[in-house]
Amino acid sequence: MQKKTAYSFPDEILEHVFSFIHSGKDRNAASVVCKSWYEIERWCRRKIFVGNCYAVSPTMVIRRFPDIRSIELKGKPHFADFNLVPDGWGGYVLPWISEMAGAYPWLEEIRLKRMVVTDESLELVAKSFTNLQVLVLFSCEGFSTDGLAAIAASCKNLRELDLRDSEVDDLSGHWLNHFPDTYTSLVSLNISCLGSDDVSFSALERLVGRCPNLRRLLLNREVPLDKIANLLSRAPQLIEFGTGTYAAELRSDVYSNLAEAFCNCKELKCLSGFWDAVPAYLPVIYSVCSRLTSLNLSYAPIQNPDLTKLVSQCPSLQRMLVLDYIEDSGLEVLASSCKDLQELRVFPSDPFGEEPNVSLTEKGLVAVSSGCPKLQSVLYFCRQMSNAALVTIAQNCPNFTRFRLCLLDPKIADYRTLQPLDVGFGAIVEHCKDLRRLSLSGLLTDRVFEYIGMHAKKLEMLSVAFAGESDLALHHVLSGCESLRKLEIMNCPFGDKALLANAAKLETMRSLWMSSCSVSLGACKMLGQKMPRLNIEVMDEKGPPDSRAESDPVDKLYIYRSVAGPRFDMPPFVWTMDEDFASELS
Amino acid sequence: MENSVAYEKATELRLGLPGIDEPAVLSSVKNNKRSLHDEKSGENGKSAQNETAPPSKAQIVGWPPVQSYRKNNFQQAKKSESECGGIYVKVSMDGAPYLRKIDLKVYKGYPELLQVLENMFKFTIGDYSEREGYKGSDYEPTYEDKDGDWMLVGDVPWEMFIRSCKRLRIMKGSEARGLSCSGV
Numbered sequence: 001m002q003k004k005t006a007y008s009f010p011d012e013i014l015e016h017v018f019s020f021i022h023s024g025k026d027r028n029a030a031s032v033v034c035k036s037w038y039e040i041e042r043w044c045r046r047k048i049f050v051g052n053c054y055a056v057s058p059t060m061v062i063r064r065f066p067d068i069r070s071i072e073l074k075g076k077p078h079f080a081d082f083n084l085v086p087d088g089w090g091g092y093v094l095p096w097i098s099e100m101a102g103a104y105p106w107l108e109e110i111r112l113k114r115m116v117v118t119d120e121s122l123e124l125v126a127k128s129f130t131n132l133q134v135l136v137l138f139s140c141e142g143f144s145t146d147g148l149a150a151i152a153a154s155c156k157n158l159r160e161l162d163l164r165d166s167e168v169d170d171l172s173g174h175w176l177n178h179f180p181d182t183y184t185s186l187v188s189l190n191i192s193c194l195g196s197d198d199v200s201f202s203a204l205e206r207l208v209g210r211c212p213n214l215r216r217l218l219l220n221r222e223v224p225l226d227k228i229a230n231l232l233s234r235a236p237q238l239i240e241f242g243t244g245t246y247a248a249e250l251r252s253d254v255y256s257n258l259a260e261a262f263c264n265c266k267e268l269k270c271l272s273g274f275w276d277a278v279p280a281y282l283p284v285i286y287s288v289c290s291r292l293t294s295l296n297l298s299y300a301p302i303q304n305p306d307l308t309k310l311v312s313q314c315p316s317l318q319r320m321l322v323l324d325y326i327e328d329s330g331l332e333v334l335a336s337s338c339k340d341l342q343e344l345r346v347f348p349s350d351p352f353g354e355e356p357n358v359s360l361t362e363k364g365l366v367a368v369s370s371g372c373p374k375l376q377s378v379l380y381f382c383r384q385m386s387n388a389a390l391v392t393i394a395q396n397c398p399n400f401t402r403f404r405l406c407l408l409d410p411k412i413a414d415y416r417t418l419q420p421l422d423v424g425f426g427a428i429v430e431h432c433k434d435l436r437r438l439s440l441s442g443l444l445t446d447r448v449f450e451y452i453g454m455h456a457k458k459l460e461m462l463s464v465a466f467a468g469e470s471d472l473a474l475h476h477v478l479s480g481c482e483s484l485r486k487l488e489i490m491n492c493p494f495g496d497k498a499l500l501a502n503a504a505k506l507e508t509m510r511s512l513w514m515s516s517c518s519v520s521l522g523a524c525k526m527l528g529q530k531m532p533r534l535n536i537e538v539m540d541e542k543g544p545p546d547s548r549a550e551s552d553p554v555d556k557l558y559i560y561r562s563v564a565g566p567r568f569d570m571p572p573f574v575w576t577m578d579e580d581f582a583s584e585l586s
Numbered sequence: 587m588e589n590s591v592a593y594e595k596a597t598e599l600r601l602g603l604p605g606i607d608e609p610a611v612l613s614s615v616k617n618n619k620r621s622l623h624d625e626k627s628g629e630n631g632k633s634a635q636n637e638t639a640p641p642s643k644a645q646i647v648g649w650p651p652v653q654s655y656r657k658n659n660f661q662q663a664k665k666s667e668s669e670c671g672g673i674y675v676k677v678s679m680d681g682a683p684y685l686r687k688i689d690l691k692v693y694k695g696y697p698e699l700l701q702v703l704e705n706m707f708k709f710t711i712g713d714y715s716e717r718e719g720y721k722g723s724d725y726e727p728t729y730e731d732k733d734g735d736w737m738l739v740g741d742v743p744w745e746m747f748i749r750s751c752k753r754l755r756i757m758k759g760s761e762a763r764g765l766s767c768s769g770v
Contacts, residue, residue: 082648165655193655224734249733298656351650351657381650408650439651465649490648515648 011036015044024049046070051510053091053115054535057564058099069108070134071100075115077513077558078463079488081139084515084556086541088571091115094124101128109134116140122147126154134160144169152178160188164218170195176203181210188216192242192273195220201227209234218242221275229257236264243273246300250280259284272296279306289313296321298347308333319343324360324381331364335371343377344368348408351381362389369396377402384415385442390424400432404439410466413443420444426451429459439463449473453480461486474498478505488513495553496523503531511560519557522550527559528577535562536577537570545575673748675729679707679756690748696740703727707756714740726757
């Protein structure tokens with residue numbers, strides 16, 4: 001084979017070629033071809049994704065990539081969403097902002113997920129990045145509307161401000177007033193998480209009125225229904241809209257204004273919000289329904305038949321989020337009406353109730369799997385399941401990429417045979433060869449993990465709770481799942497053996513979370529000594545681990561690979577098991 | 587895949603397993619800063635005959651995996667939310683430099699509420715009558731309801747009031763009098 005030498009390609013040509021490669025993975029691959037490609041690539045990389053903010057340091061990123069325009073950072077582990085990560089754990093963005101302020105003055109996009117963002121950080125962002133166009137704070141916390149005011153006042157080129165699911169300290173709704181009158185570039189605004197009873201509505205109206213490119217507007221719960229029509233009439237070009245509270249006394253003027261406003265939004269494709277929705281006002285959106293591709297009713301306590309009637313009018317739906325009020329009957333209607341459905345999420349209306357309050361069972365999911373050939377992504381909360389149903393679902397939907405089943409009673413068996421649900425989930429991983437994400441629940445033995453290790457070759461993220469009987473289960477997963485990046489486990493009888501036997505595997509993954517399992521302190525220390533490129537963090541609110549025996553199980557364990565070494569911003573209840581820790585106790 | 591024998595050999599290091607068969611059932615406390623305590627269940631739960639597993643009385647931390655903003659959001663919508671958090675509303679008084687906030691849930695009725703307001707802002711409210719509103723003082727307690735209308739405190743039953751009150755304002759002077767003599 002003829003060998004083409006690198007010097008026949010001028011750098012500019014390579015750089016031009018690289019400019020067509022956008023995916024981080026592909027760029028990473030290109031960068032390890034040879035030294036010159038590494039060099040050229042790093043100078044022209046503009047976008048970077050850091051899946052774990054502690055895996056690398058800002059200094060290292062800046063050193064390698066001198067001219068980044070877009071950064072995405074993730075902080076806390078996923079189980080933080082369910083209150084399993086105590087306050088103060090970490091995930092602070094300030095060190096990143098501080099260093100990037102000097103290094104990346106032309107930064108355009110900042111996307112953060114599960115990070116602690118303070119007002120100080122936001123003020124620094126506002127001051128340092130005059131060209132900021134996109135700021136996404138997804139499930140973040142630690143800031144107030146003061147920080148937002150700083151952003152509004154300074155970021156003249158801001159197109160997108162998205163605070164989805166963040167916890168914001170609402171000090172005043174007047175932060176919206178800080179957008180100058182000359183500011184007209186807003187394209188996307190998501191303030192749905194704001195709880196303030198003081199979102200300055202007039203400032204919002206004026207802002208919406210002067211931004212002709214506004215395409216996405218997600219309001220917070222406090223915006224009353226009778227203000228919506230006015231707002232929509234100022235932005236008929238919206239593609240995505242989230243209402244506030246969708247409840248009010250039925251008044252014909254409000255009703256007709258709303259209906260007209262929605263009717264005039266000819267490009268509206270996505271609707272959400274609908275807090276406290278009352279059926280009386282649902283028909284105002286009927287004119288939009290035929291065009292809707294995404295509908296989020298997961299905050300709406302509407303029940304059948306109103307709910308089903310609404311759903312039946314949306315034949316173009318691709319994405320549906322709803323409460324279990326839809327019941328099996330409503331899902332059957334969904335299955336027959338919405339042939340383009342790709343994603344379904346059904347949330348529990350009464351997650352802690354002991355008795356079922358709705359008639360939502362496995363039958364609903366089976367119906368959708370059968371009627372919707374494009375179904376790829378499922379999140380389903382229900383109270384009963386059978387292996388037979390899961391097998392049917394798997395056979396109906398071999399294209400699943402995400403399958404998350406949550407049985408409210410976490411160790412419930414197949415309700416028909418009283419067997420574990422091993423076979424059912426086994427069918428899912430066997431038939432769905434492209435499955436990237438899986439969440440298990442129900443009564444499960446080591447068997448299901450054997451199936452997962454055997455078949456789930458593309459699986460990247462696995463969530464496990466109250467499952468398995470022994471370390472063999474964990475071993476199957478760690479040794480069999482070649483693409484595994486994130487593994488999170490709670491309340492399973494997994495201990496040291498599998499972990500130690502598969503220590504090397506952990507370096508190929510982003511992270512492993514284990515809480516309320518049986519991993520001993522001694523094993524953690526051993527891992528810490530053996531694997532210098534892993535951070536082994538032990539969390540225990542009861543006291544320092546060295547006050548207990550080596551064989552005592554640790555409360556929470558978070559292991560992640562890192563080239564930055566152990567972190568130094570840990571709270572008192574987190575300890576890193578590294579060489580220092582182990583040696584100082586021996 | 588590896589059979590059990592190979593697996594055993596692969597694990598050179600043998601550390602004694604603590605030998606907990608049953609995963610722990612944890613009791614939950616509302617916020618993140620909680621102390622967990624384990625309860626080892628006495629029996630071996632591996633057999634499949636139990637349909638209902640952990641004792642359902644204790645809420646398990648992290649299960650079901652519903653994000654807190656969803657839980658909070660939905661609890662506020664539930665009609666029968668007596669366990670839910672307080673109903674905090676801002677209270678302003680004409681002429682006072684800053685506002686206060688009170689929890690309407692804490693009070694049992696109008697007399698208590700009015701007493702608290704009087705103490706908080708150091709003034710006296712007159713006597714309430716359905717026909718004439720508050721007589722005998724320059725101040726009138728008013729509130730903004732869910733529809734955005736300003737109403738006189740005391741006209742509707744207490745339960746209805748706390749459900750519809752968004753904020754309170756203690757009006758002073760002629761504006762106040764206008765409200766009590768048949769509203770606009």
